[in-house]
Amino acid sequence: MFTPQGPTLRELAVQALSSVERGYDLLAPKFDHTPFRTPESILDAVGRALARMGPFENGLDLCCGTGAGMDVLEKLCQESVTGVDVSAGMLTVGRERERERERVRGRVDGEPRVDWVRGDARALPFGPAFDLVVSFGAFGHFLPRELPNLFAQVHSVLRPGGRFAFPMPAPARPSSPWFWALLGFDTAMRVRNALWRPPFVMYYRGFRLGDVQRELAWAGFDVQLLTLPEFGHRSDGSPRCRMVVASRADGPRPG
Numbered sequence: 001m002f003t004p005q006g007p008t009l010r011e012l013a014v015q016a017l018s019s020v021e022r023g024y025d026l027l028a029p030k031f032d033h034t035p036f037r038t039p040e041s042i043l044d045a046v047g048r049a050l051a052r053m054g055p056f057e058n059g060l061d062l063c064c065g066t067g068a069g070m071d072v073l074e075k076l077c078q079e080s081v082t083g084v085d086v087s088a089g090m091l092t093v094g095r096e097r098e099r100e101r102e103r104v105r106g107r108v109d110g111e112p113r114v115d116w117v118r119g120d121a122r123a124l125p126f127g128p129a130f131d132l133v134v135s136f137g138a139f140g141h142f143l144p145r146e147l148p149n150l151f152a153q154v155h156s157v158l159r160p161g162g163r164f165a166f167p168m169p170a171p172a173r174p175s176s177p178w179f180w181a182l183l184g185f186d187t188a189m190r191v192r193n194a195l196w197r198p199p200f201v202m203y204y205r206g207f208r209l210g211d212v213q214r215e216l217a218w219a220g221f222d223v224q225l226l227t228l229p230e231f232g233h234r235s236d237g238s239p240r241c242r243m244v245v246a247s248r249a250d251g252p253r254p255g
Helices: 009-016 020-033 040-051 068-076 088-105 144-157 177-195 209-218
Strands: 056-062 077-085 113-118 130-134 158-169 221-227 241-248
Touching: 009 020, 020 088, 040 068, 040 130, 040 158, 040 241, 056 068, 068 077, 068 130, 077 088, 088 113, 130 144, 144 158, 144 209, 144 241, 158 209, 209 221, 209 241
Parallel strands: 056 077, 056 130, 077 113, 130 158
Antiparallel strands: 158 241, 221 241
């Protein structure tokens, strides 16, 4: 699962016994060499689907990490691309990747401005400046009770009609080894958080499509589900991966 450049088991253990912010600060230099980084196949599929809805002017990568989603936004947005993350270490790596890329190929005319901002997704430091917000692989760091505020924050930084998009792979079934692996991981994290402080919130099975649709609607979004055809369908005909597209409605939020 890990390349030779990735973290050792000891480094992962130290990360897991830290807070989320501190853990990712420690992991940041080797994060791109772990399976925690969103696969290129998902990034490319989301990028192709969003390209059919664009162009966009200003994009935000929510919980951007080292910038995998930023690469998607730079191909879609004409004016600016902003990444926000709570981990200073992840942002540092992202900035260094951006600078190295510019050094190798130079600055291309017409490319959007790129900014990296340290901030908490639960208290975003922006006004309604964006017409596209994306997020990849970050929702396991939020408890279900935090989703209403999280989605309200995204709603507040979007312009009217702006879109919030993210992929949602279909959940593993009990007949799949992945189901039991993820159940075991979540159980281990709950035991760890019951016994150790500070907590490290990372639960793979808590972000459920039905809950997500309900909370997005409550936050004032019109929600659309799009199939990502690159990943095919399961035996019952359901898609293996969807993209949620939540558009900021112009009317008032539901009461």
